[in-house]
Amino acid sequence: MFPSFILHYKSIFVSFILLIIGCFRFNQLYPVTSSYGMPVCFSVERAAAPYFGIKAYGVHMNGYVNKDGEKFLWVGKRSEVKPTYPGMLDHLVAGGLPHNITCKANIMKECEEEAGIPRSISKSYVYFTLLNFDTVTLGCLSCSAVSVGAVSYMDIDGPRYKRDVLFCYDLELSDEFIPSNQDGEVGSFKMIPVNCVANIIRRTEFFKPNCCLVIIDFLIRHGFIRPEHRGFLTLLQSLKNGDCS
Secondary structure, eight states: OOOHHHHHHHHHHHHHHHHHHHHSOOOOEEEEOSSTTSOOOEEEEGGGGGGGTOEEEEEEEEEEEEETTEEEEEEEEEOTTOSSSTTOEEESEEEEOOTTOOHHHHHHHHHHHHHOOOHHHHHHHHHHHHTTOSOEEETTEEEOOEEEEEEEEEEEETTEEEEEEEEEEEEEEOTTOOOOOSSSOEEEEEEEEHHHHHHHHHHOOOBOHHHHHHHHHHHHHTTSSOTTSTTHHHHHHHTBOSOOO
């Protein structure tokens, strides 16, 4: 038999979680597993996951352009009416990994919804990647998306304990490509030189926090941050600061 004060606080906690879910409901179920690829114990509403410290997974894609010898990144600005991080800078394509969908299928879905990249192009990317072709040009789009690894982090924000693993992708695009949001979650897009993106991350807090990790990983892999830079190994280790399993 629990003491009455414990039952009282338990009731308050449950009521609080239900309120949060009601306000920020995503209508997405997240799988609860011991690690990625393991059997699913049960599923929870996405908004509730961090309040129970449940490890979550997502996909983030760097959409970049090579133009006149310089690299650019497509950066999205989140809609001002988004329930989380409204108005902050974000990736061209990113999203959580719901129950019963693979990373590959999720990238295809998010490409279409968030940046207007047709599903046929996304399918072609999957097909040609599996056949080890480097690029495939379809119309004005040069589609060469590649799975490049993962980052992980832990973050405690009040009652929220986020334990996330983000699968990272690179997608080289033609300089003629213009993204077009389809689901109302992105306010605008802008193509920004990679060096400027790095300075935004270094000097401001304009980016959604977890995007910074994925972009720093991009900067390291593409040679913008090198071993000669002070703190290189510390920065590299911080990209897998969470339980990457």
